Amino acid sequence: MWLTNVYKPGLIDSMILFPVQQVSSRLISNLDSRSQDIVAKRFGLQDGTPLTLEAIGKKHDITRERVRQIVNNSLTFLKDKIWEEKAEPSLLEFYTRVSKTLSSQGSLKREDLLASALGCSNLQCQLVFLLHLTENLFYHRETDEVHTFWANKEEFVQDALNLLDGIVSLLKEKNDALSIEELENELDDFAPQTLASFLEISKYLVLSHNRKWGLAEWPEVNPKTVRDKAYLVLKEQGEPLHFRKLAQVIAEFQHKFPLKIVKPVLAQTVHNELIKDERCVLVGRGTYALCEWGYTPGTVKEVIQSILSSSKTRLAKEAIVQKTLEQRQVKASTILLNLQDKSIFQQDEAGNYYLVR
Structure with a gap:
């Protein structure tokens, strides 16, 4: 059973009542007015958008380093209020x-995701501000490799990073995405929820539409272009689709992709991408299939040529029609019309067809 992002009933019940916003406001009121404004802007307490040191410095006409000092001094002062003076007992x-x-x-x-687990999704900035006022939790800032996350202890961080390196290598070796259960079988001593939390912090790994973890750089896991989305949806559907129907399914499917960017999907754009995609083949009027399903690229005439070329014996007209219909959604009369090209196809005395050499 998939466990990530599924929290036990009652887990957030006792958290959701904690007045995160009110406690943040009371604590920050202990600072002088300039420090209040700087800390509030740094953590985004006013509008939910944290500002950079440089942006705050420009507003107050001070250096980035001075802003950093004021923020750090303010946090130290508030920590003393909390831990020495017990200013907010409920916060402990x-x-x-x-x-x-x-x-x-x-x-x-x-x-x-921690904010969600604590029932504070809409107050994440206030929550982060409060979490910076305890020494009992470890904060790891965002890097090129991982998203921002929090840990109980610093030693857990290196364990997670080492594991993620191993998972990336494993996926590259297998060249395929794996479910959480498959990853569990490959890795020892990691509970599903622990493994899920580790995976979620990585920028190199994403959860695909079919609930498997793969590399973010893989188009089949993390499709970013219309072409890759069309390929992935075709593969998921498992049957040829008209490009207009395919555009409709892509639009309905977008929320399942790791990049949950919902954009209008134009049928003509999908059609143009299918034409250029060597993984796809036109099998009928506006209808496309995947080459990997065994469909031969080319015109009806080229398909017939391929059928005769791969056959060990000459073929009757009926056999050619049947085999071509397995490859193309066309009328039998269209196939027979193509067979009339005497420069390519000839019949023997028995009426069977063969290729002109």
Whole structure:
């Protein structure tokens, strides 16, 4: 059973009532007005959009380094308020609950998914601000390899990164996406939820439309172009489709792709991409199939040539029609018309066809 992003009933019940926004506001009010504004802008507490050090520095006419100092000094001051003066007793209990949530999710969690698990999706900036005020959790900033995440202990971080390196190598070796169950069988001592949390932090790995983990660079896992989406949907459907129907299915399918960017899918765009895609073959009027299904590229005449060329014996008209209809959605009369090309096809005394050499 797939477990990632599925939280046990009751897990967030005790969290969702914690007044994240109110506690954040009360804490920040202990700072002077300039520090309040700088910290609020740095964490996005006002509008949900954190600003860079440089942007804040320009607004206050100070250097980036000075902004960093003010933020760090403010956090240190507020930590003392919380831990020494016990200014927000309920916050200490909340940190314990956060730690337990992390433990239940493999001891680390991608920041946005942690916010969801805590019932704070709409208050993620306030949650992140509060999490920066405890020394009991470890913060790992976003890099080229991983998304921002939080962990119970720093040592869990290297374990996760080492495992992810191993999974990337494994997928490259197999050259195929694997389900969470298949990954479990390949890896020892990792519970499904732990494995899922580790996978979710990686930028190199994505969950495909069919619930398998693969490399983000693989078009069949993470399609980014209309051409790759058309190929993937055709493969998923398992049968030839008219390009207009294919465009409709792609539009319905978009939310399943890792890049959940829903855009209008134009039938003509799909048609143009199918024409250029060597993986696809026209099998009828506007209808396309995949070459990997055994369909031969080319015109009806070229298909007949291929059939006769691969046959060990000369073929009767009926056999040619039957085999061609397996490859193309055309009328029998169209096939017979093509057979009349005497420069390519000839009949023997028995009426069987063969190729002109």
